[in-house]
Amino acid sequence: MTVIAREVVELARALRAGASVDRITTQLPRRFAKIVRMPWTTAAVQDTRLPTTDGVRIPGARAMDWYTDTLWELATRDPAIASTLWSSYQMITSSRTLFAPRIAARVTARRLAGPPVPPERVDTPQR
Incomplete structure (x- = not known):
């Protein structure tokens, strides 16, 4: 499942559970961060292999x-x-x-x- 699809599933779960807007805006970003961590790290590490990429490995x-x-x-x-x-x-x-x-x-x-x-x-x- 793509990252965005997994984030939608998390949002739907929170809404079904009746979470308040305050709770959604404080908890969902943390859940989303866990979802994107591995794909983002993998992509960023591969980018830094290129000599034209700025930044520290x-x-x-x-x-x-x-x-x-x-x-x-x-x-x-x-x-x-x-x-x-x-x-x-x-x-x-x-x-x-x-x-x-x-x-x-x-x-x-x-x-x-x-x-x-x-x-x-x-x-x-x-x-």
Whole structure:
């Protein structure tokens, strides 16, 4: 579910519970912050990889780069990882699914096996 859809669900919950306007305006921003934290952090960390991006990289950015690079490498060979990655990037599932034990174990095992393996070259037919 997209971030905005999740925020709408939270708002609907508060309204159904009969929350006052004061309560909604003080509690919902905190709930919304929890919803956007992971997608926003992921996007911001990826942006800071670009040399044209201003600002300081957050602590742990290199580790996230390492993890993301390995996920992408594995996604070229592992349909389960590719499906999880795309579902997360399309916001169908939470980005936390990228850190599920079965995924994290594959990422760690891949990195312990040695340097990244370039994807196989695929020749496209010429017309």
